[in-house]
Amino acid sequence: MTEKAGLCGPDGSAKRKKTLEEIRKINGNKESLPLAYCVVYGCQQNEADMENIRGMLAEAGYAFTDNPSNADCIVVNTCAVREGAETRVFGNVGAFKQIKEARPELVICICGCMMQQEKVVNKIKKSFYYVDIVFGTHNIEKFPELLLKKLKGQKRVFEIEQESERIAEDMPVLRDRENMAKVTIMYGCNNFCSYCIVPYTRGRERSRDEEKILHEIKLLAQQGYKEVTLLGQNVNSYGNDRGEKNAFAVLLSKINKIDGIERIRFMSSHPKDFSDETIAAIAECEHVCKHIHLAMQSGSSRILKLMNRKYDKESFLALMEKIKTSIPGVSLTTDIIVGFPGETDEDFEETVEVLEKVRFDSIFSFIYSPREGTPAANMEDNVSKEEKQKHFDRLLEVQNRITHEKALECLGHTFTVLTEGRSKENGEYLTGHTDGFKLVHFKGDDSLIGKMVKVKIVIARTWYLMGELEEGENNE
Ligand code: SAM
Ligand code: SF4
Ligand code: F3S
Secondary structure (H helix, E strand, O other): OOOOOOOOOOOOOHHHHHHHHHHHHHHHOOOOOOEEEEEEOOOHHHHHHHHHHHHHHHHOOOEEOOOHHHOOEEEEEEOOOOHHHHHHHHHHHHHOHHHHHHOOOOEEEEEEHHHHOHHHHHHHHHHOOOOOEEEOOOOHHHHHHHHHHHHOOOOOEEEOOOOOOOOOOOOOOOOOOOOEEEEEOEEOOOOOOOOOOHHHHHOOOEEOOHHHHHHHHHHHHHOOOOEEEEEOOOHHHOOHHHOOOOHHHHHHHHHHOOOOOOEEEEEOEOHHHOOHHHHHHHHHOOOEOOEEEEOOEOOOHHHHHHOOOOOOHHHHHHHHHHHHHHOOOOEEEEEEEEOOOOOOHHHHHHHHHHHHHHOOOEEEEEEOOOOOOOHHHHOOOOOOHHHHHHHHHHHHHHHHHHHHHHHHOOOOOEEEEEEEEEOOOOOOEEEEEEOOOOEEEEEOOHHHOOOEEEEEEEEEOOOOEEEEEOOOOOOO
């Protein structure tokens, strides 16, 4: 964990700075340093938002704890993408009730995608009476104001904005990791895939100014960060909302020139507008990782149409071929949804066929979960639970074999790895990822953490590789 809480900048943040100072004063009157416990569900976008919330808490004088029982402030950042995510949030928040009863001065805050749904907010108002502050995805920068209202005595603070064109810049940030940083380049999504709640919880696409992104990454490089992951629900439509063409490809080549940034990753991209210019930029920019995550969702053109994905099986396969030819050795990963309403055995077999053809390095697979308010939730869901599970298991079986075969292809080869830290499972090993996002464990001392090292692969498992440091090669 790094303590690099940024300064409040000029962009509407003077008020925020004042509010944070006021909270700090209130906290300064307490006997000991107040503690915050933060928990985040969902995607990297939510993790990035949480880094800003933690930054604001740090500037307001809070330290952090891993134990909710001794926290003075709990913040839960929620995800609404599947029912399972929502159930976990409610279970977790339910468990905080006892803590609040024992210590009524505890402030419990819930924010994020679930809070953009009226029915969830109503449920919290009614059944989770011990939750003090609720805010959504569009007004994170107002968190200090809301916290101050509560600390000054307001009973409960609810503030949700349905949509926003604002992009809050210069928010404090307390990053989760050293060496690797998440940088949001755009917010929202315009795609309205028929199963997906995200456009409703995150609003329309808003791109950050290129200048602001480059400035943030230059500062990160100065602070010693080696890797940046550019975030957005569909990063390759970056700039489209301003009528710009190929802005993402241009952005990649500009970041590629920033001294000190060794690796540039991005997440996620949509196959429908993965342009030739973007492919060329990835191929040409030495620091852009040769790893592309492109969600396919289904291999059946019929299901893709029902999903409103705007490409079909043939055009997806053609795109994969183009990428493989233009970027030799590229790693490809994807997301697949199993059991979309009306998916037949034949549709599912087409997905398996595409997996065999493309040979993704790995996939994220999900069983379809109806989301209220999305068009797919009104489609007749005639696929039984058993059938969905059967398809899901078979999908994993096929992909695990391919992932293992892909891992075996790495044996005997040497890869550059950014050393991220000690392995959590076995502290004897250091751990990191290759350019193609393969997890590698290897022996070495702590001085290598944060460095780019060369590792020769000696053991290949399905989900990770084991390697040995190349003698004399481990300088950056
Ligand atoms: N914007 C990203 C893209 O299109 O690649 C994905 C964002 S979404 C947060 C991550 C993944 O969750 C999607 O690619 C999809 O596979 C899955 N997902 C979204 N809605 C879902 C639903 N209702 N049921 C099951 N999986 C879902
Ligand atoms: Fe959801 Fe589709 Fe947008 Fe991805 S592109 S966030 S799946 S609506
Ligand atoms: Fe979940 Fe919201 Fe991300 S719904 S996946 S946290 S954009």
